[in-house]
Amino acid sequence: MTKEEQLLQNRLIELSEWAYSRNIAVYSDFLGLNEQNILHSTPKGLFASSYTLIGGYDNPERQMARFSPDALYYEEISPPLQVLAITPVNKRFAEDLSHRDYLGSLMNLGVVREKFGDIVITETVTYIFVTREIAAFICEKLSKVRHTSVKCQVLDTADIHYEPRTQEISGSVKSVRLDAVLATAFPLSRSKLTPLIEGGLVYVNGKLITSNGYSLKDGDIISVRGHGRLKYLGSQGTSKKGKQIIQVLKYI
Incomplete structure (x- = not known):
């Protein structure tokens, strides 16, 4: 380390x-995949309180860690998370x-990366998740x-209704190995996927x-750095040749 x-x-x-000593919920800044891996890899016994991750919508990549005491009653505060809705003037x-254009504009303002999360571009509006x-x-x-x-307009996360665009993909594999599932979702051979995995570019649930x-x-x-993200939906049975038929949801 x-x-x-x-x-x-x-x-x-x-x-x-x-969070434990003050009996309140406490939030980190936004964590990227590497930072989330450090969080998940830290022995649970070192944390005085449990944590969950939030990022403003379902299955974000960059997320805040929310630490909360295990007691039944504690002081809850609104998450320090808001959304910027960016639209063109004309x-x-x-x-x-x-994504790079928006990222560059934020950096030019002197905003450090840990203060904002995902940048989501749609046909009509771009959402940027930021600390309050x-x-x-x-x-x-x-x-x-x-x-x-x-x-620009500042919104609370409850004010937006965003669902990522996805594509459902089916395939057959001998076993539900990481490389086999990735080969189903991405147009890459197993030989090209191996360097990505062994090179530290693949994360599962942030780890x-x-x-x-x-x-x-x-x-x-x-999450595969430089290639995108997907959700493994599970096995749908077996083929006549004895392979497992799997489904994945690819974010596009």
Whole structure:
């Protein structure tokens, strides 16, 4: 573990202790996949209180850790999470903006990465999930993304109704191994998937997995750096040749 990773682990343990000692729910900043892996890999006995993850919608990639005491009654506060709804001022002259364009505009404002979560681009609006403390600042300062003039509105997560676009894919595999399921979802051979897995680019439910033969469970969320995400839905039976027929939900 690097010095930076150790500092993050210590910080997460400290947040869990605050939740326990103060009898309140305590939240971290947004955690990427590497940070979530540190969280999940930390022995549970080091945390004084339990945790869950939130990111503003179903199955986000970047998430906050919410530490809460195990007592039946404790002080609950609203999650420090809001959503920015970004739309072009004039749709006629709007560019086709990418995730990188929005990311660059936020960085140019001096906003550090841990203060905002997923950037979700739809046909009509872009949602950016942010910590409550910087929501108003970004909306005040963000007037352009690349060359497109934009307007911004601060919303609570309950005010949006976003469902990711998905594609359901079926396939047959000898066993529910990680590499076999990934080969069903992505147009890559097993030989090309192996370096991705062994190279530390594949996460299951936020935990780094480096074994090709890792056995998946129904509902597991798999993230492959540079290729996308999918949800393993489970086995639907066996084929005449004795293979398992599986279904996955690919986020597109």
